[in-house]
Each structure stands twice: as structure tokens, then as C-alpha cells.
Amino acid sequence: MRWWLSLYKLRCISCKSIYDADEVEYTCPKCGPRFGTLEVIYDYDEIKVNKEEFDKNSDIWQFEGILPIERGSYRTKLKVGGTPLYEFPDIAEKFKVGRLFVKYDGGNPTASYKDRASALAITKAYEKGYDTIYCASTGNAASSLAGLAAPTDLNVYIFLPASAPIAKISQLFIYGANVIPIDGSYDQAFDVSMKIGEMKGWYSRNSAINPYLLEGKKTGAMEIAVQLDWNVPDYVIVGVGDGTVVSSIYKGFYDFYKLNLIGGIPKIIGIQAEGADAVKRAFDRGEPFEPVDMPARTIADSISVGKPRDVIKACKYVKKSGGFFVSVSDEEIIRSVKELSESTGIFAEPAGAVSYAGFKKLNEEGFFTKNDTIVLVVTGNGLKDVKAIERFVEINPVKPKLDLVMDYIDGMEKKK
Amino acid sequence: MRWWLSLYKLRCISCKSIYDADEVEYTCPKCGPRFGTLEVIYDYDEIKVNKEEFDKNSDIWQFEGILPIERGSYRTKLKVGGTPLYEFPDIAEKFKVGRLFVKYDGGNPTASYKDRASALAITKAYEKGYDTIYCASTGNAASSLAGLAAPTDLNVYIFLPASAPIAKISQLFIYGANVIPIDGSYDQAFDVSMKIGEMKGWYSRNSAINPYLLEGKKTGAMEIAVQLDWNVPDYVIVGVGDGTVVSSIYKGFYDFYKLNLIGGIPKIIGIQAEGADAVKRAFDRGEPFEPVDMPARTIADSISVGKPRDVIKACKYVKKSGGFFVSVSDEEIIRSVKELSESTGIFAEPAGAVSYAGFKKLNEEGFFTKNDTIVLVVTGNGLKDVKAIERFVEINPVKPKLDLVMDYIDGMEKKK
Numbered sequence: 052m053r054w055w056l057s058l059y060k061l062r063c064i065s066c067k068s069i070y071d072a073d074e075v076e077y078t079c080p081k082c083g084p085r086f087g088t089l090e091v092i093y094d095y096d097e098i099k100v101n102k103e104e105f106d107k108n109s110d111i112w113q114f115e116g117i118l119p120i121e122r123g124s125y126r127t128k129l130k131v132g133g134t135p136l137y138e139f140p141d142i143a144e145k146f147k148v149g150r151l152f153v154k155y156d157g158g159n160p161t162a163s164y165k166d167r168a169s170a171l172a173i174t175k176a177y178e179k180g181y182d183t184i185y186c187a188s189t190g191n192a193a194s195s196l197a198g199l200a201a202p203t204d205l206n207v208y209i210f211l212p213a214s215a216p217i218a219k220i221s222q223l224f225i226y227g228a229n230v231i232p233i234d235g236s237y238d239q240a241f242d243v244s245m246k247i248g249e250m251k252g253w254y255s256r257n258s259a260i261n262p263y264l265l266e267g268k269k270t271g272a273m274e275i276a277v278q279l280d281w282n283v284p285d286y287v288i289v290g291v292g293d294g295t296v297v298s299s300i301y302k303g304f305y306d307f308y309k310l311n312l313i314g315g316i317p318k319i320i321g322i323q324a325e326g327a328d329a330v331k332r333a334f335d336r337g338e339p340f341e342p343v344d345m346p347a348r349t350i351a352d353s354i355s356v357g358k359p360r361d362v363i364k365a366c367k368y369v370k371k372s373g374g375f376f377v378s379v380s381d382e383e384i385i386r387s388v389k390e391l392s393e394s395t396g397i398f399a400e401p402a403g404a405v406s407y408a409g410f411k412k413l414n415e416e417g418f419f420t421k422n423d424t425i426v427l428v429v430t431g432n433g434l435k436d437v438k439a440i441e442r443f444v445e446i447n448p449v450k451p452k453l454d455l456v457m458d459y460i461d462g463m464e465k466k467k
Numbered sequence: 468m469r470w471w472l473s474l475y476k477l478r479c480i481s482c483k484s485i486y487d488a489d490e491v492e493y494t495c496p497k498c499g500p501r502f503g504t505l506e507v508i509y510d511y512d513e514i515k516v517n518k519e520e521f522d523k524n525s526d527i528w529q530f531e532g533i534l535p536i537e538r539g540s541y542r543t544k545l546k547v548g549g550t551p552l553y554e555f556p557d558i559a560e561k562f563k564v565g566r567l568f569v570k571y572d573g574g575n576p577t578a579s580y581k582d583r584a585s586a587l588a589i590t591k592a593y594e595k596g597y598d599t600i601y602c603a604s605t606g607n608a609a610s611s612l613a614g615l616a617a618p619t620d621l622n623v624y625i626f627l628p629a630s631a632p633i634a635k636i637s638q639l640f641i642y643g644a645n646v647i648p649i650d651g652s653y654d655q656a657f658d659v660s661m662k663i664g665e666m667k668g669w670y671s672r673n674s675a676i677n678p679y680l681l682e683g684k685k686t687g688a689m690e691i692a693v694q695l696d697w698n699v700p701d702y703v704i705v706g707v708g709d710g711t712v713v714s715s716i717y718k719g720f721y722d723f724y725k726l727n728l729i730g731g732i733p734k735i736i737g738i739q740a741e742g743a744d745a746v747k748r749a750f751d752r753g754e755p756f757e758p759v760d761m762p763a764r765t766i767a768d769s770i771s772v773g774k775p776r777d778v779i780k781a782c783k784y785v786k787k788s789g790g791f792f793v794s795v796s797d798e799e800i801i802r803s804v805k806e807l808s809e810s811t812g813i814f815a816e817p818a819g820a821v822s823y824a825g826f827k828k829l830n831e832e833g834f835f836t837k838n839d840t841i842v843l844v845v846t847g848n849g850l851k852d853v854k855a856i857e858r859f860v861e862i863n864p865v866k867p868k869l870d871l872v873m874d875y876i877d878g879m880e881k882k883k
Contacts, residue, residue, distance in 0.1 A: 108524035108549065128553060129812050130574075133524065135546040139618075158546075158574040160812060162850060201812040202555075208876070213864035218634070221853040224860045227809040229879055231872060234864035243867045247876065393643040396545050396576060396617040434578060434850035437637040444640045448629035448650035451659045456647060460624070460663065463645055 157432030171267030190219030272303025294365030322409030573848030587683030606635030675776030688719025708770030710781030738825030740765030
């Protein structure tokens with residue numbers, strides 16, 4: 052066994068069986084892929100890190116001592132992570148909460164949070180000796196895998212619902228990935244991809260199934276802790292599809308807590324779209340948690356998931372944190388995209404703005420207090436899906452004549 | 468006079484008249500807007516900076532001691548600049564050049580280099596007491612102004628050609644800017660905006676006209692110097708529309724050179740689209756430089772400029788650097804978008820990929836040697852204009868049945 056393998060093990064989220072890292076590839080053989088997603092657990096006493104080595108603007112690899120990867124193995128060339136955490140005192144004041152922050156991941160190489168996971172998956176593919184990697188995705192995981200793998204010699208296969216936004220689909224082709232557009236839902240694309248991947252012997256970057264993705268994603272939470280100078284916020288609010296990102300937020304803080312770098316773990320609030328709130332439904336039914344599948348329908352394509360793959364972990368982690376799940380309507384989501392853009396300059400894709408929509412909804416119910424510090428995670432760039440905001444666009448071209456343009460402007464000013 | 472005004476003055480690029488900062492707003496009254504764009508000149512002996520205070524990942528405001536702004540005035544909330552400089556040894560090897568770097572600005576808040584200029588313009592609008600700011604733009608300057616001004620109380624008016632890519636137009640509306648879609652070219656939108664702006668008493672963020680924009684843009688060059696550990700590359704290659712970005716690259720290195728922070732200035736090579744190469748034409752005719760206007764037609768909308776506004780400065784600066792201009796076809800541009808994406812994972816908009824197209828063209832002519840260090844500036848994110856790459860997208864949906872998908876994959880593999 053190579054030395055670093057002793058530093059971490061894999062544990063089933065349901066039956067708690069513990070496996071060596073080279074013993075199991077994806078999920079617990081006893082509990083199956085729905086109930087048996089794995090956690091990466093560490094021997095925290097053996098991990099030597101201290102606060103001073105972390106930087107507010109560095110990339111995800113600054114956390115490599117707390118990641119399940121080999122020293123010296125492949126690292127993505129493009130800068131993943133090190134994304135900004137912005138404070139908005141005016142918004143906090145408007146909503147009468149203590150402090151409000153936005154962790155904005157739209158500036159990642161392929162413009163979404165998913166780059167954190169794809170970076171890890173690519174490293175693991177190399178470590179494990181695969182030559183092909185694949186995923187099923189509504190778009191962001193796919194473009195992220197395609198983009199970050201583009202400069203490598205890995206073959207990339209992407210299974211995606213043919214209905215994904217054109218910007219996301221275009222990214223795949225431009226990166227030279229092999230694209231298989233499925234005439235069906237994300238859930239159908241996912242299931243068929245798993246079978247193909249197994250038959251072909253490809254490495255899976257499928258959400259939740261691959262235990263290392265969450266470890267990549269947890270770096271977002273770790274950055275929040277570093278950027279807040281090791282002060283833990285009261286709440287972190289984030290959109291939920293498969294449940295892996297929300298779980299990763301917990302895990303990032305959990306690892307730091309176990310390493311005595313922070314004094315606690317924030318309450319994690321997961322926000323779902325009303326038309327695809329299968330994780331919330333499972334959570335609200337209570338323990339023992341069980342998947343509650345449903346047909347998914349929401350404008351927020353990145354979280355349009357009816358059969359969430361990390362539902363057990365998401366429910367358990369959110370519960371442990373003292374948090375819960377909320378759902379918001381498509382109308383609330385789209386209005387949040389606009390309001391967030393206008394008030395912060397951050398143009399989020401719909402799935403990225405759900406955190407803001409959820410925050411507003413809870414705040415209207417009087418949930419937060421003047422003492423609360425809240426972090427909203429905005430997971431993707433609005434440029435990924437401009438179609439979603441077409442309703443705000445109004446183009447009535449005017450000829451470039453001075454008097455006509457003056458009239459046009461007068462008309463605009465009167466309308467206000 | 469306030470103390471900081473003594474640190475810099477404005478000088479006409481043509482007649483060399485020198486003005487105090489509060490004496491002239493935009494261009495030299497004697498030479499007019501085409502010949503009389505202004506340079507910001509400093510008393511370098513009075514500027515106290517040293518190498519140690521600069522960071523490879525910080526934002527543009529780390530250079531505030533070398534920017535024409537007041538201490539303590541408005542600074543953009545969102546992180547502008549601090550964008551990555553990537554080295555690609557494999558590409559350098561493939562093309563038999565020394566070292567090849569890409570400065571990628573697509574991760575800026577509104578996903579383009581223009582954020583650097585808009586940030587300065589907003590600061591100056593506040594310092595000068597304006598309540599409204601405007602620009603004419605093919606898209607990037609506009610979305611950047613709209614996005615960075617969104618969280619401020621400035622009113623924003625945008626004049627843009629109604630033919631701009633929908634992603635760029637959508638950004639404007641989502642940020643709540645007042646959009647005036649002009650049924651005409653960028654050049655027509657520009658001219659009418661100048662008249663309206665003057666009549667209304669608004670502050671102009673129009674390219675080249677406003678001398679401070681270039682000062683914001685020069686931070687890109689300064690970052691390159693910092694990121695290369697103060698080693699100056701042999702060549703910096705960048706796309707050219709109005710001529711302000713290419714001028715700013717020179718100015719950034721020039722300022723650092725005058726401050727004794729670097730030992731020289733790289734040769735600057737400006738790349739234009741063949742259908743809009745008015746700056747190249749002016750340059751090639753030689754001194755004294757004069758504008759050579761033309762109808763503009765290129766797929767690279769951000770540099771689709773027939774009447775460039777900074778042509779004199781661009782020609783003079785590029786000449787002083789020992790560089791020159793090259794033009795490339797739309798076909799070369801689009802192929803460069805694809806090649807750059809596939810080989811680096813950087814998905815550039817067409818105007819961003821022209822630097823790579825120009826590099827390849829020159830290299831095919833045997834221009835570069837094995838000793839040359841070359842930096843390509845990629846100015847904008849490909850998500851800004853996915854329509855431009857539609858030709859690479861091929862969607863033939865397949866039903867989510869195992870055998871059908873297997874056949875589909877076999878078909879893909881055979882085609883290779």
C-alpha cells in the first residue's frame with residue numbers, strides 16, 4: 052500500500068462500513084448506489100496543517116494536505132477555486148440581518164462550482180490509470196469536466212439531456228469532448244451513462260457516485276473559512292440538486308473543525324426549486340432518510356434533478372449541521388437573478404441565484420436576526436444560460452439620428 | 468488644487484500639449500477627439516512603490532499608487548483583475564518557441580478585460596461628481612459598465628448596435644442599465660452617444676475618449692510583469708479594435724519601466740480581424756499616423772470597429788515598442804477559438820482568440836525563435852458569444868436505451 056492511502060479511508064454513509072481507498076471504486080457494495088455513497092474519512096491526527104499556510108486568493112490545491120490525492124500527481128493547469136467572497140453591508144441592512152456575504156464561483160475556468168469536483172476527478176483518473184472519463188450532467192459538471200480535461204490526454208464522454216441550455220452544450224463541443232445528447236431527462240442520462248461506463252471500463256465523474264467529487268467541492272467551504280479569517284458564519288445557504296454541493300459545504304467545515312482550525316460548523320440551509328425538491332421531501336419525512344423521487348421541472352436546469360444521487364448524505368449532513376431545506380418557485384428564482392444582478396453586479400445562473408431566493412424567503416418569514424452572519428453560495432455564472440433571462444430583454448432598435456435617440460431616452464425616463 | 472492632482476497630468480498624443488487633470492475632461496481641445504486622445508503622465512520621481520508590495524493574485528487596486536485616482540474614493544466591490552497568467556510548455560514546444568503564456572481575463576466579474584477600464588471610469592465619475600455614466604459599445608464595455616455600476620447609485624445608459632450577441636445584450640438588461648439599441652454600427656452608436664452625452668451632461672466611458680480607461684486597462688500588463696516575477700517577455704500579443712487595450716499594454720509596461728521596476732518594454736503585436744483592420748492600415752502607411760476608416764465586418768464583434776478611436780495612440784505606442792500589427796481572417800479566428808479551447812481549456816470569445824490566431828500566423832511565417840517568451844492576452848470569455856461557435860455543435864439526440872447509446876458511441880468512434 053502506498054503511504055498516502057493510509058491517511059484516508061472510505062465509509063458508507065448508511066451502514067458505516069469502512070473500506071480502504073483501493074478496495075472500492077464508487078459506492079458501498081452492501082448498500083448500493085442510492086443508499087451507499089461513500090464519505091472520505093481522514094486520520095485527522097496525522098494531518099499537519101496550520102492556518103498560516105492558507106491564502107485568501109489561492110486555488111484549491113492549497114488544501115491538498117486535506118484532500119485524498121497523491122503528492123505530485125496531476126493538478127489542473129487552470130486556476131480552480133480561490134473565488135471571491137464578497138460582503139454586502141447594504142443588503143444586510145436592507146434585510147435587517149447582521150452580515151451578508153456572497154461566495155461567487157462563476158469566475159472559475161468553466162464558470163461554475165463544478166470545476167472543484169472535476170479537478171479532483173481528473174486527478175483521480177490519472178492516479179488510477181484510466182484513459183477515459185465520463186459523466187452525465189445537466190451541463191455544468193459536463194462543461195467543467197470537458198474544459199479541465201481538454202489540455203490532458205484523457206478521453207472525455209459526456210451524456211447530457213438534449214434540452215440543456217445551448218451555452219452549456221456549446222462549451223462541450225468547443226472543448227472537443229465526445230457528446231452523447233440523450234433524448235430524455237438528466238436522471239435517464241445518468242442511469243444509462245452508469246451502465247455504459249461500467250461496460251466500457253471508463254472512470255465515472257458522476258455526481259455522488261464518485262466519492263472524490265465531494266472532496267473537491269468541499270474546498271469552497273474551506274475558502275469561506277479562510278476568507279472570513281477563521282470565523283464561522285451562522286448560516287451557509289446553497290442550492291441543491293443531487294445533494295453533493297450542499298454535503299460538501301458541511302464536509303469542508305467539518306474537516307476544518309476536526310483539525311481544530313475553526314470553532315464550529317455553520318448551519319447549512321439547502322435551497323431547492325419547487326418543481327424538483329426531492330431532497331427536501333426526503334428530509335422533511337424524517338429519519339431514517341429515504342429517497343423520494345419525483346419528475347423534475349424547473350427553469351434552474353443545474354438543479355433540475357428528480358432522482359437525487361446524494362440524498363442520504365445531504366439529509367444527514369444538513370441535519371447534523373442544524374440546518375434544513377427550503378424550496379422556492381421558478382418565479383422567485385428568476386426574480387432573484389435580476390435582483391442579485393442589480394444589487395451586487397453578480398449575474399448568476401438560475402441555479403446559482405436560488406440561494407438568494409431562499410435567503411429572501413426565510414427572511415420574509417422572520418427567520419434571521421440582526422446578529423446572524425450569512426453566506427450565500429452562488430454556484431454558476433449567468434452567461435451559462437442567458438435564455439433564462441430573455442423576459443427582461445426588450446430590443447426596439449432606434450436609428451442613429453440625434454432627435455430620434457433623444458425621444459427614445461425621454462420615453463425611457465417617462466416610463467420610470 | 469487637491470494634492471493628488473499634482474501627481475499626474477494629461478498630455479495630447481499628437482500636439483503634446485499638457486493639461487492639468489481638472490482642465491480637460493476628455494480629449495485635447497486643439498486636436499479634437501480623433502487625433503487628440505490624452506495620455507496620463509506621472510511625475511515618476513514622486514511615486515513610491517516597490518516590488519514587494521505587489522501580489523500575483525490581488526486585484527487592480529493594488530496598483531492604486533500608479534493610477535490617476537484619489538486615495539479613498541470609490542472602488543468597485545467586485546474583484547477586477549488578478550486574473551491568471553498560464554504557461555503552456557506543450558504549446559511552446561509544438562510551435563518551437565521559447566515560452567508561451569496566456570493572460571486570461573475571462574474570469575473578471577463580467578467576463579472581459581473591459582472590467583479594468585469600467586472600474587476606473589466609475590471611480591472617476593464619483594470623483595468628478597457625476598450622477599450618470601454612459602458608453603457606446605459592441606457589448607463588453609457595456610456589460611462591464613452595467614455590471615460594475617449596478618451596485619452603485621450611478622445611472623447607466625448604454626448605446627449599442629442592436630446586432631450585438633444576445634448574451635451581451637442580456638447582461639445589460641439583467642443589470643438594470645438603460646439600454647438604447649441602435650439600428651446601426653458600433654461606430655454610429657458611438658457618434659450619437661457622444662452628442663447625447665454632451666447634451667445631457669453625462670460622464671463618458673467611451674473608449675479612447677476618456678483618458679482614464681487606458682489607465683485601468685494597463686493593470687493587465689502590470690499583472691503580467693508581477694506574475695512573471697518582473698521578467699519582461701519578448702512579445703505581448705493582443706487583439707485590437709479601437710486600439711485602447713493594445714495601447715494600455717504598452718502603458719502598463721512603460722510605467723513600470725519608468726519606475727525602474729522592470730528592465731525594458733516587450734514588443735507589442737496587435738492583431739486585427741481582416742474585415743476590420745483600420746488600425747493596421749493606418750500603421751502600415753507609416754508616420755505621421757492618420758486614421759484610415761473602413762466599413763467593419765468580422766465575426767469577432769468586440770473588435771468589429773471601422774472607425775477606431777485610439778488609432779494614433781495605438782500606432783505610436785506599438786511603434787515605440789518595436790512591434791507591429793497583423794490581421795487574421797474570420798476563419799482563422801474561429802479555428803483558433805476551437806484550438807485554444809482544446810489545447811488549454813480556455814474558451815475564448817472570438818475577439819479573445821485573435822491573439823492566438825495572430826501568434827500562429829506569425830509563427831508559420833517563421834517569425835519567432837526558440838528563445839522568445841511570448842504572452843497572448845485573451846480578453847473575453849467564450850460564453851459571451853456562443854452563437855459564434857454554433858458550427859461545432861452537432862446534436863442528434865439518442866433515446867436512453869442501452870443498445871441505442873452503445874451504437875451511437877460506436878458510430879462516434881468509427882468517425883474518428
